[in-house]
Amino acid sequence: MSFDVNIILRYYPELLGGAWVAVWITAVSLVCSSAVGAVVCIGRLQKHGAASRLATAYIDLFRATPEIVLIIWVFYCLPLLFDVRIGRYGCAIIALSAYGGAYMAEIFRAGVQAVPRGQIEAANALGIPIFHIVRRVIVPPAIGWMMPALVNFLTELLKATSLLALIGVAELIFVASTLGSKTFAYMEFYTAIAVIYFMIIFPLSVYARRAEQRRLRRTGN
Amino acid sequence: MTETAQDSANGANGAKEGDPIVLCRDVVKRFGDFTALDAVSTEVRVGEVVCIVGPSGGGKSTFLRMINGLEGIDGGEIVVDGIHLPGGKKDIQNVRREVGMVFQSFNLFMHMSVRQNLILAPMTARGLGRKEADDRAERLLERVGIGDQIDKYPSQLSGGQQQRVAIARALAMEPRVMLFDEPTSALDPEMIKEVLDVMRELAESGMTMLVVTHEMGFAREVAGRVLFMADGQILVDAPPERFFSEAEDERQANFLSKIL
Amino acid sequence: MIRAGTRAGTLGGLANRWGFHAVLLALGALMLANLNWTLVRSFEFAFIWEYRIALINGFGITLLLTVEAGIVGILFGTLFAIGSQSPFAPLRWLVAAYVEVFRNTPLLVQLLWIHFALPLVTGINTTALVSGIIGIGLQAAAYYTEIMRAGIQAVPRGQIEAAQALGLPARTRWTRVVLPPAIRTVIPALLNQNISFFKATAIVGLGLLVDDFFNSALRVSNDTFHFIEPLTFAAAVYLVLGWQAGRWTLRLERRLTRGER
């Protein structure tokens, strides 16, 4: 057998289109995950009460359920349950954001808890208003702390978009499978999308690993 | 610090030289079943320097933290320059403007430069402009002897320098009372003096100070009164000459024999 | 971390407990109000029982893939991790390349490649299940290599040097000195990784149409046109098992770290 590069070049607009879909769904889901994660994280930070228990339950629920199960469940069940039309893309974003929210909540929590208590106490002692404490004293070091985990999560999200092919979202796998069944050049197209995924995800992993090492060296443990 | 003292003396409450500015009546603090402070009463007058000594776990830190609203009050009351605690958020906020606090572990904001550490609170809690806050920061750093370090980050400074920044940071809010919780305990011996010198100068300028410390030399020399705290109570309240020469309490004698 | 006792100025204060609860209640009420109650009232889970054989068989496949990921992963992961410590640079590069490729591409892409593209190279057609077994095994090896490598690097250098100074042969050095403590430190990570693979087996089912537990449930749905009951049941099974396994792992991890002190 031979590897036909030309056929990839011929269909590269379709492949790029698939990559674009994967990227924008990731971006939108990341934003929604952060919003969900922030709310869940605030709930989780409460010492007790319904909000705290609910947040813990949310995190356990969405971390223990496989992403693919969640995607399929949202796609088949959610529109029926609420009697609405959501569409594949809507379902994709809902499922990924619900799952991502649980991870982001834990990432945010680790970040906030990494800020030494003494710093928050000193800010309180100085009479700095709570809004400024959060914005100036807690968030900047927390972000530095969270960066590696955040980027790692981003790579997980990118990989998870590949599952959306199973509900008919025209991302890379869907495009490659369609082109493959049309031209029988499965080898070429599946290799091409593997390379595309790798080129997007690998630099992010390298960055996350480096950032993590830098952080460990800085905090010295 | 005369300038500051006058500023606030014209403020809302304005206790004058010699008036009580911190008043504690039967203050109680519990952590669960454990009583950390058991009906503590005392008063501190404007310009007074009070040192608090005593064995570990006696409640010294808890007492200071309550005066600054960092711990809730479970019984009795604390009045700081006419503001009553326990009270609402507003009261706690007002008390914190009047009362500066210096911690054993400095607690500088590590991601901010020294300048940013000093201007954050005046700008956000006092509504000062950038220019004013900057001027104040520069003046205070000169005063604590590290004017040339203003654009460094805390991690680039020695422990003694960091603690002096922390003192300047608290002073930038122009407090009327300064609380020090073992400010030199985390420092190497050669840096203790530079911090104590700053505190001594502050005391001479008329600042009201409550200092938890194990530096008995400092207490003897600078304090107007020494309090001995153990088991959540003030067992002894005496001027330093008497405190260090004749023990009135068995535990005090025991403590002094260990520490002197 | 942030003390609840400090009333003015905590994150708890920011969230404003009552306001937060009010928003949660409103959200919950909104969801309940918009539920399709006619549908909810018609729910009927009993018919799933009729498909028990298919579901149990499917669960067998799921278990098979999970256990396979663990065994193949640990075996090859350990071998590759030892390779990653080799003084022979090309071997180290090969291991690194393998690990990076399989960790930085989605499992579904790997599975499809193995099932549809690989036979064009080898000329051997594999059934979907075999392709799935190969795919999960390859990916597991990559992930477990990383974990084992971290474990090996956590073994104090002095131990290895002492073994070398004693003149132990390389084989004994690995099996008796380096690997036992390395494996011990990474047991929780290995178990957590295996839970991830338990979850990932559903991708094999749907992606390659292997009748694992989840795909069997989806088949029941397609057969009966009842989507919600079988899928919710399946999701609940994954949830309960994954959650319970996570708790056991956490407990084990706590016990192991306690034991070290």
Ligand SMILES: Nc1ncnc2c1ncn2[C@@H]1O[C@H](COP(=O)(O)OP(=O)(O)OP(=O)(O)O)[C@@H](O)[C@H]1O
């Ligand atoms: N947040 C807390 N929760 C529970 N107990 C506490 C808390 N803070 C302080 N305590 C207890 O209250 C008692 C007094 O503590 P405090 O820190 O005020 O003592 P201290 O006199 O400052 O001691 P040291 O000289 O060691 O600093 C101690 O027994 C301590 O264990």
Ligand SMILES: [Mg+2]
């Ligand atoms: Mg203390």
